[in-house]
Amino acid sequence: MEKKACYHCGDNCTDTTIVLEDKTFCCNGCKTVFEILSESDLTCYYDLQASPGAIPKEIEGKYDFLSQQKIIDKLVEFDDGNTQIVTLYIPHIHCSSCIWILENLNKLNPAITLSQVNFGKKTVRVSYNSQSFSLKALVIMLSSVGYEPYISLEDYKTGQENVNRSLIYKLGVAGFAFGNVMFLSFPEYFEVNEFWLDQYKHLFRWIMFSFSLPVVFYAAQDYFVSAYKAIKTKILNIDIPIALGIIVLFLRSTAEIIFDLGSGFFDSLTGLVFFLLLGKFFQQKTYSFLSFERDYKSYFPIAVTKIFNNEEVPVQVYDIEKGDRLLIRNQELIPVDGILINGRAKIDYSFVTGESETVTKQSGDKLFAGGKQTSGVIEMEAIKSVEQSYLTQLWSNDVFSKNKEDGFTTLTNAISKRFTIAVLTIAFVATAFWLYTDASKALNVFTAVLIIACPCAIALAAPFTFGNLLRIFGKQKFYLKNASVIEQLAHINTIIFDKTGTITSNKKSxxxxxxxxxxxxxxxxxxxxxxxxxxxxxxxxxxxxxxxxxxxxxxxxxxxxxxxxxxxxxxxxxxxxxxxxxxxxxxxxxxxxxxxxxxxxxxxxxxxxNSYRKGLSKLFNKLKKHYDLVILSGDNEGELENLKKLLPVRTKLLFNQKPDDKLEYIKYHQSEGAKVLMVGDGLNDAGALAQSHVGIAISENVNVFSPACDAILDATKFNKLYHYIKASKSGIKIVKWSFILSLFYNVIGLYFAVTGQLAPVIAAILMPLSSISIVVFTTVATNIVGRKLK
Incomplete structure (x- = not known):
């Protein structure tokens, strides 16, 4: 009996075969997944990758324990009675189609408001309405679509820190195949006629073909998926020329051995994929190191008031321990989960849920990290130590950065699209020329051009430069929300300062x-x-x-x-x-x-x-040479004469400005073409910080800021603001120099490729080396910038 593959998971349908809409399924689980996706108009899920699902396991009754409130309280990271948020570890996340389906869970159930995938950690963070949906229902739904979460009852953890080994496996497969294909190619390389007999020649060629199959269809699959998605969405990305080169090499090589025209280019093919993955592995290792540095050290400086021996002592948030009694003032962020002891608690959880409605809590109720107190002072007891990476994650949430990035094109996006078009044009023109003059060289030229001119170096330049700068800034107590803030900061031409609490020091008043x-x-x-x-x-x-x-x-x-x-x-x-x-x-x-x-x-x-911050006059004199400076103050003009003496001539001074006035002032100047940096205290200036292109909140032992700010500057480093902006501009220069360096060796490489003097395998070796050279250059250059900051 003929075995058919399951349409959903790809396994052979042996004992049980279920047919629905002319499609074959191995079990009811796979059929159910297809039905859910079909009902929700999500069947294009299968276009991203053939048989993408995993076989759902028998789950009936398995997750009954998730109905117990005690266990739910341990697993969820937020619960206000209406909304629950949980992060689940899902081992099966492995490709772009997994990300796609998991970030569209709201289409499967409208009670789910948001789902975000962390591909590196294989986790999905889900926010849902707990009145109409439950954690148990969520887990069962995920299991039914082939993404069963891992939940450990022993320690109540929803996930575990596992290394994503798929790249290592693919690299191993490609390396093994490359080594064996090279070995089998030696007789032809050295023309050993005594050994390379007709009876072995075809065998060796078909063995090389078999080694290339797992390389093309497994090790290189990410490039094909990425290229397909790009073409489908009408976007040219850097994986299109790579995928095209791999396909051309494989088809040409296969045709040669079928029609006995030669041994093909399987050595170049497997070598190309191996070196591509090697460069990717190096990139992943280096970038994960930079991310670890930022996660570990670059926490923004929240100071919270701890009540110790009836005294109020400001402490850094990472010094909070379980059992500590904390004082949370009006507009302060709750840094840890805790129990309300006394006070009138009205908590705004918009940081966590995106909803700005306040929640009233009584003494004894649980408070969650990330909420903001909006009605006076409260006292609470911490029930766990702080997870500052969680607070950083909330602050860096994409929800709060989309508006400012709308219409802002990054350097990489602006260049990579043109680069890809240019590469494809050169490849096709050069191939057409060689087909006309010497058809035997045409394929080599085509693949060599696609490989040597791969814009991987362009893709690496910005992430490594800005990633390293984020880490350096963090060490210097300047905390940026994300890398795009660096690019925005480098383009500003107008700087607006609040007065009280920004250019004045609270400690010396x-x-x-x-x-x-x-x-x-x-x-x-x-x-x-x-x-x-x-x-x-x-x-x-x-x-x-x-x-x-x-x-x-x-x-x-x-x-x-x-x-x-x-x-x-x-x-x-x-x-x-x-x-x-x-x-x-x-x-x-x-x-x-x-x-x-x-x-x-x-x-x-x-x-x-007022006592003005140290180095204020010197800072403004430096800034005035390059930027339009404005002071917008809510106070009266009492300090006008003092400020005129302190600040450079032509510094605009405006007083009696309400929060709405500041916002409208910024909006008007933006309409006139100004790129505005707003520096404020993060409280009264929230609207102005949100409206500006870049908003910096000054932190001085207080726990007040909002998603509106793009950066937090420790008050002790206020006089270094000019140097931080200058370093951001240096970061842009480093990226541009990286592009120039990349263009330089691309022109040289393209010359040899177009003239037919460069074999594809040599091009494949040179390409990751060029990427590594870019990484080394950007890292060294940004470290030099960092030393100047000190």
Whole structure:
């Protein structure tokens, strides 16, 4: 009886054969997968790769344990009662079709809002509505489509750190085949007629053909899949000329041995794939090292307040341990999972879920890392140590970076498309010429051109340059969200600064009180109200005032750009601008002031004497030579004369700017062609940071920033801002020089290839060497830039 292959998984249908729509399936599981995909209009899944699925295992009753709340709590990383987020380790992820189906899970079930695949770690992070869908249902659905997760009950882990060995296996297969084909080709290389008899010649050639099969159909399959997807989406990528070269070599070689025209080019074919994979393996190893360096060291500097022996001590987030008592102020990010002890918790989980609706929590409720407190101060107990890579992942989420990247073309995208078109044109023109003059050389010329001119070096230049710069910046306390920020930063021509908390230092500020004396109860309420706020002036005033008893506020509300209102028992207090507290000023105030009213009665004001950051004047003088500089401040003009003395001439100074005014100012100048960098405190400036091309939030021992910022700069490194921008421009130059270097040896290589003087196997050896030279060049060059930063 003829054995048929399963349409879904590719296995032979032996005992059981199920037919549906003229397609054969080996089991009900594979048939179910096809039905699900067909109902959801996702059958193009099979176009990406023949028989892409894995055989689903018997799963009935296997995952009943996922109905237990205790186990669900251990597995999910977020659960607010409506939305659950879980990261599952899926060993079967192995190719682009796996990524495609796993990132389209929302089409299989509308309760799934988002699914993101980490191909390197073989994980998928799924966000779903827990009211209409469950973790058990998710796991069963994944298993039914051939992607059963690995879940260990012993330690409640959803995954394990496994190395992706598929590239190693492919490299091994290609290397084994290449060595044997070269060995079998020796008799013909050296024309050993005594040995190369007619009775062995055909055998050896067919053995070489058999060795080439796993190389073409297994080791090189990623290039074919990538090229097919590119053609299907009408995009020219760098894998198209590679795939074309492999196909041409294989078909020509096969035709030669079938029609006894020669031994073919199986040595060149297997050598080409082997050296391609060798270069890819080297790239993967080097880039994973850079990624590890960034994951391990380049955490953004969240400082959180720890309550220790009844004192508030700022600590770095990675020093938090299980059982620590933490103070989370208004607009601060929750750095670890914990239990709410006291306070009025209204948590914004938009960082995690993308939904900005706040969730109210009571004492004893669980709080998840990544949530932002929006209603005063709360105290919580950490139930695990911090996973800062998780916070970095939230901050770097593609959801928050898409808008700024719209319409921005990276160097690699701009050049690689033109490069591929040029290579294909040269290959076809040169082949046509040799077919006319000497047909025997035409195939060698065609494949040599495609191989030697492969734009792999172009593809490597930017990732290695920017990846290394991210690591270097991180060591220098300048934390970028992703590599595209470097390119954006290099193109800016206008820099806008906030004043308070950005160019002024909160630590050195001094304040003088003028007005009616505050009662003891009012002093306690003032101190505790300031305790809950993260505005730079609030933090400065809080540090200046004497210690007072800690009380739980009945009400707290912070109005951006205006002030704070709070109440306790019968006492009510307002702190902020004169207009906010209801006070009419008769004379113009020449200094930054914070006004106070208690129970709707004006009490007085604190006048601040600003201390500007070290090296401010020197920094602005450097920046002014290359950029348009603007100060946008929400304060009055009291500091105008001081700033005129400190800052270069023609620095634009605008005061009394509300958050919306700042945003509109940036939007207007962008419409005039300005590339804007906004530097702010990350709180009142969130809208302006989001609107600008690059938004940098200054961090000074506070746990406040938003997805709007593209970078976080430690306040102690503020005076190095010019050098960071200069280093970003140097990064672009390094990439361009890499392109020039690549073009230089491509021109030389193409000359020998077009003139028929370069064998495909030599081209295959030279290509990864050129890629390695680019990696070495970019790494050395960026390290030199890094030394200059120090």
């Amino acid at each position: 001094d304040a003088k009180y003028e007005g009616l004396p505050l009662s003891p109860n009012e002093e306690v309420l003032l101190k505790n109200t300031l305790r809950g706020s993260n505005h730079p002036l609030s933090r400065s005033l809080y540090d200046i005032l004497e210690e007072n008893n800690i009380i739980s506020l009945d009400y707290f509300e912070e109005y951006l750009g205006q002030g704070i209102e709070a109440s306790h028992n019968t006492q009510n207090i307002k702190i902020g601008s004169a207009q906010f507290v209801g006070h009419q000023t008769e004379t113009e105030v020449l200094n930054t002031s914070v006004y106070i009213s208690a129970n709707n009665t004006y009490k007085g004001k604190f006048t601040f004497y």
